Amino acid sequence: MKIIVDAMGGDNAPLAPVEGALRAAEALGVEIILTGPETVIRDCLTKLGKTDLPQGVEIAPASEVITMEDNPARAFKDKPDSSMTVGLNLLKAKKGDAFVSAGSTGALLSAATLLIKRIRGIRRAALAPVVPTANGKMVLIDCGATAEGTPEYLMQFAYMGSYYAQRFLGVENPRVALLNIGAEESKGLELQKQTYALLTEAKRAGRIHFVGNIEGREAITQGVDVLVTDGYTGNIFLKTMEGAAALFSGALKEMLLASTKNKVAALMLKKSIGDFKKRFDSSEVGGTALLGISQPVVKAHGSSNAYAFYNAIRQAKTVAEADIVGDIAANVENMRWERPKPAEKQEEG
Amino acid sequence: MKIIVDAMGGDNAPLAPVEGALRAAEALGVEIILTGPETVIRDCLTKLGKTDLPQGVEIAPASEVITMEDNPARAFKDKPDSSMTVGLNLLKAKKGDAFVSAGSTGALLSAATLLIKRIRGIRRAALAPVVPTANGKMVLIDCGATAEGTPEYLMQFAYMGSYYAQRFLGVENPRVALLNIGAEESKGLELQKQTYALLTEAKRAGRIHFVGNIEGREAITQGVDVLVTDGYTGNIFLKTMEGAAALFSGALKEMLLASTKNKVAALMLKKSIGDFKKRFDSSEVGGTALLGISQPVVKAHGSSNAYAFYNAIRQAKTVAEADIVGDIAANVENMRWERPKPAEKQEEG
Numbered sequence: 302m303k304i305i306v307d308a309m310g311g312d313n314a315p316l317a318p319v320e321g322a323l324r325a326a327e328a329l330g331v332e333i334i335l336t337g338p339e340t341v342i343r344d345c346l347t348k349l350g351k352t353d354l355p356q357g358v359e360i361a362p363a364s365e366v367i368t369m370e371d372n373p374a375r376a377f378k379d380k381p382d383s384s385m386t387v388g389l390n391l392l393k394a395k396k397g398d399a400f401v402s403a404g405s406t407g408a409l410l411s412a413a414t415l416l417i418k419r420i421r422g423i424r425r426a427a428l429a430p431v432v433p434t435a436n437g438k439m440v441l442i443d444c445g446a447t448a449e450g451t452p453e454y455l456m457q458f459a460y461m462g463s464y465y466a467q468r469f470l471g472v473e474n475p476r477v478a479l480l481n482i483g484a485e486e487s488k489g490l491e492l493q494k495q496t497y498a499l500l501t502e503a504k505r506a507g508r509i510h511f512v513g514n515i516e517g518r519e520a521i522t523q524g525v526d527v528l529v530t531d532g533y534t535g536n537i538f539l540k541t542m543e544g545a546a547a548l549f550s551g552a553l554k555e556m557l558l559a560s561t562k563n564k565v566a567a568l569m570l571k572k573s574i575g576d577f578k579k580r581f582d583s584s585e586v587g588g589t590a591l592l593g594i595s596q597p598v599v600k601a602h603g604s605s606n607a608y609a610f611y612n613a614i615r616q617a618k619t620v621a622e623a624d625i626v627g628d629i630a631a632n633v634e635n636m637r638w639e640r641p642k643p644a645e646k647q648e649e650g
Numbered sequence: 651m652k653i654i655v656d657a658m659g660g661d662n663a664p665l666a667p668v669e670g671a672l673r674a675a676e677a678l679g680v681e682i683i684l685t686g687p688e689t690v691i692r693d694c695l696t697k698l699g700k701t702d703l704p705q706g707v708e709i710a711p712a713s714e715v716i717t718m719e720d721n722p723a724r725a726f727k728d729k730p731d732s733s734m735t736v737g738l739n740l741l742k743a744k745k746g747d748a749f750v751s752a753g754s755t756g757a758l759l760s761a762a763t764l765l766i767k768r769i770r771g772i773r774r775a776a777l778a779p780v781v782p783t784a785n786g787k788m789v790l791i792d793c794g795a796t797a798e799g800t801p802e803y804l805m806q807f808a809y810m811g812s813y814y815a816q817r818f819l820g821v822e823n824p825r826v827a828l829l830n831i832g833a834e835e836s837k838g839l840e841l842q843k844q845t846y847a848l849l850t851e852a853k854r855a856g857r858i859h860f861v862g863n864i865e866g867r868e869a870i871t872q873g874v875d876v877l878v879t880d881g882y883t884g885n886i887f888l889k890t891m892e893g894a895a896a897l898f899s900g901a902l903k904e905m906l907l908a909s910t911k912n913k914v915a916a917l918m919l920k921k922s923i924g925d926f927k928k929r930f931d932s933s934e935v936g937g938t939a940l941l942g943i944s945q946p947v948v949k950a951h952g953s954s955n956a957y958a959f960y961n962a963i964r965q966a967k968t969v970a971e972a973d974i975v976g977d978i979a980a981n982v983e984n985m986r987w988e989r990p991k992p993a994e995k996q997e998e999g
Binding site for chain 2: 433434435445448449480482489490516517518519520521522532533534536537538539540541542543544545546547548549550551552553556557559560562563565566567569570573574576577580581
């Protein structure tokens with residue numbers, strides 16, 4: 302198993318990806334290809350106290366770096382020798398089994414779609430982060446790879462999320478729910494209503510364990526295994542959750558520092574607070590799988606530290622080993638949908 | 651100032667609304683009309699240690715109650731003698747200045763729209779809850795009164811939210827932002843792009859202090875005064891925030907009870923934890939204003955206790971006194987929009 306790692310992507314590059322990759326090579330028994338300028342990567346090795354590349358780690362030279370200023374749609378073409386483009390081309394050439402990058406999400410998405418291509422029959426790739434719930438974790442799909450949704454996209458997300466939850470979260474028969482503004486079948490916009498019908502059909506055929514609509518609140522407090530939504534709504538869901546987390550942890554910190562007495566109590570709670578943080582720490586998961594692409598690609602969070610990169614590489618290994626791409630490709634015939642003729646637009650009241 | 655209170659709406663009715671109303675009559679100097687069965691309300695008075703109706707509090711008899719099982723769209727017609735219908739008819743007849751109910755949101759929305767009517771020129775009423783941010787509070791508009799959005803609805807929500815924030819939150823020049831999946835002008839679906847253009851126009855004309863697009867995370871961590879969105883997305887935002895709050899407070903509680911040492915620390919933090927909870931407690935705000943209706947209507951949360959009802963009545967008083975309806979009506983000419991001809995649908999790729 303060989304994982305290709307973009308050594309230049311993310312806020313903490315190149316040191317964090319290089320360090321995470323070295324740890325992964327040591328602890329997970331994976332081989333690594335680091336993409337980036339050789340001198341820069343060798344500088345990192347020196348900083349990390351290594352005189353040379355460890356066994357099983359190699360460098361694929363790449364002289365350019367894609368930044369947030371580059372146009373996401375064409376960055377990989379404009380910078381053909383970037384660490385991201387070089388990495389994806391290596392993946393395409395089967396020189397490695399998966400690619401991990403913390404670079405621009407938009408650029409990675411475009412590059413993966415255009416260089417590696419989608420699985421035949423899959424309409425859109427999806428970003429599928431794993432988010433915490435009151436009783437575990439769930440796969441959110443999509444969280445923004447494609448802003449607009451169609452019932453077919455969402456049905457495909459449901460299948461892909463289900464295979465991913467099976468393999469990555471180890472849930473045998475993942476409960477798949479549709480994010481909506483009420484639990485009843487009639488709730489939501491046309492997109493949700495039509496998707497509900499498609500997922501009910503998939504359930505009847507025994508292909509997906511669809512449990513119905515779920516509201517944002519219950520998705521978090523009761524938890525399901527896969528939360529299906531369009532990229533726009535999924536992004537709102539994810540960012541709102543992150544914002545609420547930041548709000549509460551900020552207020553909690555403030556509270557614990559508010560007085561000497563509180564500080565003493567905080568000291569007593571130190572270990573527990575550490576565990577509490579860990580539970581909601583995205584670096585524990587690693588990254589976000591890009592599902593629907595014909596080879597494994599994992600997007601690490603832009604702010605990833607070495608530990609997060611290590612976990613993203615572990616995640617990429619799981620995705621590649623479990624052959625989730627194969628699961629999706631083998632079932633793509635069940636994911637087709639003929640769009641009905643659009644109904645007449647309603648008049649504005 | 652006379653506030654009409656639905657004595658039969660909400661999980662804790664009739665005792666909580668009656669108790670909250672009596673407190674409000676005493677502390678806020680408002681008169682109250684309680685709608686509901688006279689014997690039931692008098693029973694509550696007895697339970698609250700009152701032998702008779704206090705000065706300024708009266709009962710408007712209503713023999714029926716609208717429940718969650720009733721069809722929201724027609725409940726007020728099917729049950730013409732319900733506490734909600736009677737209350738709204740009193741408001742319509744100008745027997746009171748505002749109406750407060752914790753009954754079914756859908757039923758209240760339909761009943762208010764059809765009995766009281768919208769302000770002339772306003773396309774849709776909106777639910778505008780006040781939500782906590784890292785540095786204060788913001789008005790979220792809409793959070794689900796109307797699931798589907800148009801640029802015109804959202805522009806009107808921006809104006810209405812701005813007037814409401816001025817009067818209710820006391821912000822002189824409210825910062826209005828559009829909830830989106832990125833800060834750039836080009837982000838989002840057609841709805842957001844077109845709304846962005848309309849709000850930019852309103853800003854140029856000096857009518858709204860539009861500060862641009864904002865993501866869910868920054869809306870909470872940086873805060874604005876008015877967060878504009880369609881009802882579907884607003885509902886997802888609000889429920890996700892509630893879910894995250896429940897997740898964190900649950901995990902916090904678990905952590906504080908995890909060991910004897912932690913319990914001791916929790917005791918030391920008792921007062922601070924109380925303040926912490928209060929900061930995020932929706933009963934502090936009261937309820938959610940139903941904006942766009944031609945007379946003041948406030949929806950109290952279904953789980954409201956007496957204190958929440960008291961605050962909802964205080965809120966209704968503010969909305970009525972500040973004449974937010976008048977603000978909206980006086981500016982409705984600026985809130986018109988001619989819908990351009992719809993573009994050709996894009997072909998599926």
